[in-house]
Amino acid sequence: MSRTATYHTTVAWKGEHWGRLVMGNGPEMDFSAPPDARGHPGVFTPEDAFVAAAERFKLRLLSYECRAEGAKRIELDRTETFTHLRLRPAIQIAAGGEDAAAVEVRARRALQSAQKYSLVANSIKSHISIEPAITIVE
Numbered sequence: 242m243s244r245t246a247t248y249h250t251t252v253a254w255k256g257e258h259w260g261r262l263v264m265g266n267g268p269e270m271d272f273s274a275p276p277d278a279r280g281h282p283g284v285f286t287p288e289d290a291f292v293a294a295a296e297r298f299k300l301r302l303l304s305y306e307c308r309a310e311g312a313k314r315i316e317l318d319r320t321e322t323f324t325h326l327r328l329r330p331a332i333q334i335a336a337g338g339e340d341a342a343a344v345e346v347r348a349r350r351a352l353q354s355a356q357k358y359s360l361v362a363n364s365i366k367s368h369i370s371i372e373p374a375i376t377i378v379e
Contacts, residue, residue, distance in 0.1 A: 243316045245324075254305035294351040294358075300344070301335035303378060311367075323367045333376045341377040348375050 249265035252272075258280045263269045274280030295302045307330040313323045330352070336344055352371055356362050362369055 243314045246313050246315060248311045248313070250309045252307050252309070254302070294355040295334075295348075297354070298347045298351040300348055300351060301337050303333040303335055304331075305333075306331045323365070326365065326367050326369045328369065328371045329374070330371065331374045331376075333378055336377050336379050341379070344377050345375050348377075349373070 251263045253261045253263075255261055255271075258274045258278075260272050261269065262272055276282045295305075307328055309329070310327045311323050312325045312327075313321050315321050332348060334344055334348055352373060356369065356371060
């Protein structure tokens with residue numbers, strides 16, 4: 242009989258292609274996009290896909306934080322597989338005089354684009370669900 246274990250992490254965008262990763266078991270570290278994606282050299286570099294997508298979709302990003310949850314199945318023979326990854330980004334975007342509904346539509350398209358072109362997402366066999374909380378600030 243297999244069993245399931247769940248893990249949590251949180252990432253927060255700090256601006257200028259910097260982020261902060263907080264792992265569920267305690268460790269924290271700064272990270273950046275890779276230098277070829279206008280990031281900083283010499284630091285941990287996971288995909289910074291949403292921030293790049295936000296720039297492409299002309300979104301005025303105010304804050305970005307994402308809580309991640311991964312469920313893994315542990316088989317009797319001790320093989321382990323992540324079966325589901327759930328991302329819960331909390332995103333604040335400045336309306337900049339635009340209609341809030343139109344800005345939210347662009348933000349959701351940016352999320353879809355980030356997932357579609359993400360090296361990490363495209364390399365994972367698990368089901369990935371994104372459950373955003375998008376706030377448009379006037």
